Amino acid sequence: MSNDLPNDEFRAALHRAADLAADYLDGVAEYPVLPRVQPGEVTASLPAAPPAEGEPMERILDDYQRLIEPAMTHWNHPGFMAYFSITGSGPGIVGETLAATLNVNAMLWRTSPAAVELERLVCDWLRQMLDLPEIFQGHINDTASSSTLLALAAARHRQALQLKDRPRHDVRQHGLFGAPPMSVYTSDQAHSSVDKAAITLGLGLDGVRRVASDEDFRLDPAALAAAVAEDRAAGRLPIAVVATVGTTSTTSIDPLEPILEICRREDLWLHVDGAYGGSAGICPEYRELMRGMEGADSIVINPHKWLFVPVDCSVLWLRDEEELKEAFSLVPEYLKTGDTGVTNLMDFGPQLGRRFRALKMWMVFRSFGVEGLRRRIREHCRWARELAERIDADPHFEVSAPVPFSLVCFRALDGADGPDEDGEAQDRFNRRLMEAINADGTIFLSHTVLRDRYVLRLAIGNLRTTEEFVQDAWRLIQETAERLRREGS
């Protein structure tokens, strides 16, 4: 009756996948975090052309286990401490499996009532957990890059429509031709997604003013106010500020209250990028660090980062969702349904198609509970603080930035036998240190550059990472540095 994989074969294959998944997560620590493969090696291990005839699932899953799984970077490894460490937790994997089975396109309420309503509901759950005002309505995008792009598109449309000293300009209709050049403000520590959004939206890199940050890597409100004034004087149209709660390099938190004050005075859209750090706001003591977020026009937080939902899952809340719809909504005849009082997710952005991402988020939140999520975040932050204390206590190292959440930036102070005024010898030592640590396979760190210095980043956020593992990681870092010192730089 069916042209799909016969049901019994599908059932058997999915049960085998369930075991492959459980075995993998159970034993992932036995892999090196970074696979020992060279570029092109995976490609060379696979047929260059597709098979003419179908193959049995058993063989495909054998190949998966033999050729694909070992050649992955293991984001689930307890030693994955690079970038932002994440976990697509068990309940989330179950949710993704069922979402793939239902395989709806949640573009319209009619095409998936439960998917649309669950998306609204779980976004509201998270809003409540963050103690944000009820006015905020949320929906799910793939990534924070997309969420930020949408927020800036809404800002672009709104701001050009309410021009005061010159003719109003309808960006949706006329594009940017004939509009004054627009500026978006963000700190020199903000994520590159702001630049990419500006490129995409036709504002160009010129349209992003990177405002100086203070000694703790937080946007300097005085510098922001000055940049806005300068742009206005030069005939540019300031449209929005992107403030960050948890920057990528150091997880610094921009001072939202003074920024909000400037936005209100200057009539600017405030978008808060809390992609990683915002999640900690579910704990009142961390929410305190984000005071002012409730005054924003839009906020993005990625549950796929630090709320243990599988990628991709980025929640964007808007104070006035109509502003986003005005910028984007466009309903062709074949999608008119006559349903009233419903949300049609296609109205919120350029994509028409949408996966049922809410299901995994709902399952994770229910399985862990709010207190369970808070407990995990608090533990991660405590381990990071304690690690920072240990690093500070070691004369060979220094902590390079404050540790508000669960990321520790640090560097070794070795590498220079004599004067090293520009710090290059130390930088070389730290680069060698990171490469040596990553080659070991027990942990995986990434780096950044702060005030021109090469700095290592150790990010805690993986559910398989334990307190002991963090301590072991620190010992490995110390021992590796010790060995490099002995070997000479």
Added chain:
Amino acid sequence: MSNDLPNDEFRAALHRAADLAADYLDGVAEYPVLPRVQPGEVTASLPAAPPAEGEPMERILDDYQRLIEPAMTHWNHPGFMAYFSITGSGPGIVGETLAATLNVNAMLWRTSPAAVELERLVCDWLRQMLDLPEIFQGHINDTASSSTLLALAAARHRQALQLKDRPRHDVRQHGLFGAPPMSVYTSDQAHSSVDKAAITLGLGLDGVRRVASDEDFRLDPAALAAAVAEDRAAGRLPIAVVATVGTTSTTSIDPLEPILEICRREDLWLHVDGAYGGSAGICPEYRELMRGMEGADSIVINPHKWLFVPVDCSVLWLRDEEELKEAFSLVPEYLKTGDTGVTNLMDFGPQLGRRFRALKMWMVFRSFGVEGLRRRIREHCRWARELAERIDADPHFEVSAPVPFSLVCFRALDGADGPDEDGEAQDRFNRRLMEAINADGTIFLSHTVLRDRYVLRLAIGNLRTTEEFVQDAWRLIQETAERLRREGS
């Protein structure tokens, strides 16, 4: 040792999900295609606040089965014939389960070597199946809307950089400010994603020239040439043509060869939107209908539409991938890896994060094989042609557009007792007919408007739909129309 769901509980939950999935697909035909829920009903059935403490997976999965599954529109139902009918086939569900387990962010080669290389490989497999030149390199996006947006962003950047009679303009750096107004050309039948891309990119709706189509709903090349000439004379900069292989309303195919000729003469970027219809190009006899596609600058086809891969999965090929990278690539310090000769998927668009979408595509293509995929597409097309013949043979109905693939557009000729010059009575009858059919629950149709007439669309593309089911659907349509005629309009 782990803060995730304990491994034995995860294993048990995923095995239960496997059975839920297999049972669902086995019995989906017993549901009405459209769920019998009112807006707000799902929301009302669920707690408005998240649970403070974690809940057992058993209870969560019970709720899923009881409250979510029955409130979904069943895209897997054999009677789902609305929009474009799709299937996330069994092998694809297995692939999604494992991709969610690995939970990588495939932004860089280093962060997931096998995911990046498999993505390149499966896109190349599909390129071979479509008999496209080797020069085309592909990557996967979420939807065709995104793929088309990226293609137009690359076109925008390239075209402004090679301005001849005026100063070259670097859109990436300066945005659109100071650039001449730009135009994108597409037919009056093209997908709304072209308009949404133009809005997003800052070209505005003014930047989309909807060129007239011929009596068979195909873009008229003469009208295209005239529109380009008109725009040039008015000082606009023509940048790209979006030609469609399988429009959403009727699956008409734009004449690619004459369009390509115009693009070459006028130095325009040619983007081919084959989101749905392009998949049929894996069969040589359908590929023949798309001659000229091989000359495009970019092509999008969605394996999640008619190649049985779960949503989301849209492949974008570019003739010169560097042009896309030039428009978007931007690498912050913390993502510099020093790896050479590798693909970093983050270079191809605004999003940084990316799921491992290639795995499901690889599993589907291997499980079905190229011949298996061809056989399914050929069957769907044959059933559609045979249905069209039956409709044509019934004096109460007419086929409203040619049937090149597996979509049949048709309308009832009833509804008017007397003169109905503007066709409104017939339109009302057809609207009532569609509503009555959809209320029945056996099949789900959608509609469109062609030359101002309300037309029903019956799309075949679901792996659970059979030849008999299509015949039953036609009988249901006939009987419903007969009943409405008896009841009077």
